[in-house]
Structures are given as C-alpha cells and as structure tokens.
Amino acid sequence: MNFKESKAIYLQIADRICDEILLGQYMEEERIPSVREYAAIVEVNANTVMRSYDYLQSQSVIYNKRGIGYFVATGAKELILSLRKDIFLREEVEYFFRQIKTLDIPMEEITEMYQRFCKKEQ
Numbered sequence: 381m382n383f384k385e386s387k388a389i390y391l392q393i394a395d396r397i398c399d400e401i402l403l404g405q406y407m408e409e410e411r412i413p414s415v416r417e418y419a420a421i422v423e424v425n426a427n428t429v430m431r432s433y434d435y436l437q438s439q440s441v442i443y444n445k446r447g448i449g450y451f452v453a454t455g456a457k458e459l460i461l462s463l464r465k466d467i468f469l470r471e472e473v474e475y476f477f478r479q480i481k482t483l484d485i486p487m488e489e490i491t492e493m494y495q496r497f498c499k500k501e502q
Contacts, residue, residue, distance in 0.1 A: 381422040390431040393422055397436060398460045406452050412442065414449055439463065 381396065383389050397412065406412050415433060419426040433450055436442045441456045453459075480490060 381424075389424060390428050390435060393418075393424070393429060393432040394435050396422070397432065398441065398464075401441070401452055401456055402460055408452050408454050408456060411449050411451050 381392075383392055397406075397418075400406055412418070413421065415426050415429045418432075419429040422429070433442065433444075437444060437450075439459070440453055441459060442450045443453050444450050479485075480487070
C-alpha cells in the first residue's frame with residue numbers, strides 16, 4: 381500500500397478497509413482479517429492496524445467478538461457512505477466552489493462535465 385504523507389497511516393488503512401466494505405469484499409456480520417493478517421497485507425506494524433481497528437470500532441463500522449476477531453457491523457456500508465458524504469460536503473466542496481468562482485467557470489460547464497462523467501461511469 382502506498383501511503384500519503386498528508387494523512388496518518390492508521391486513517392489511510394481505515395479508509396482502505398471502508399473501501400473494501402463498500403466494494404463488498406467484507407459483508408455485514410462477516411469477519412475481517414485479524415490485526416496481524418491485515419498488517420501483513422498492507423505491510424505495516426500490527427500496532428498501526430490495531431489503531432485503525434480501534435478507530436473503526438469507535439465509528440461503529442466494525443466490532444470485536446472477544447477471542448474470535450473483528451466483524452463488519454450491521455449497517456456499516458450506509459454509515460460509511462454517510463460519514464464520507466458529511467466529510468466531503470464539509471471539507472472539499474467549499475474548496476471546489478472557491479476554485480469555480482476564482483477561475484470564473486460557468487456552472488453550466490460544470491453541469492455538462494458532470495453529466496458526461498455520469499454517462500461514462502454507467
């Protein structure tokens with residue numbers, strides 16, 4: 381896994397696990413790899429993965445069955461989408477709008493680009 385310097389590694393790992401949940405790699409109520417297994421997958425120290433798991437557990441995305449392992453919580457997919465939407469709207473949209481205004485890009489052009497993007501993604 382290639383890490384970015386601008387964000388803590390444990391948060392990048394947490395994002396990756398959330399992506400895997402969203403993509404259906406881990407389903408609700410399904411066990412996810414152990415801390416040691418996941419550390420080997422992403423090639424980091426197990427303590428870093430443990431921190432990621434603690435973070436995801438605090439967000440109610442995963443939960444621990446003592447002695448068995450970590451599992452994806454019921455409703456995790458919807459929760460992840462909701463959390464990411466909130467972060468996107470709070471942190472990224474303002475910058476996007478500022479750039480549109482600064483560069484004097486008409487909203488019609490943005491709308492057309494978005495519609496082309498949506499057609500291409502289908």
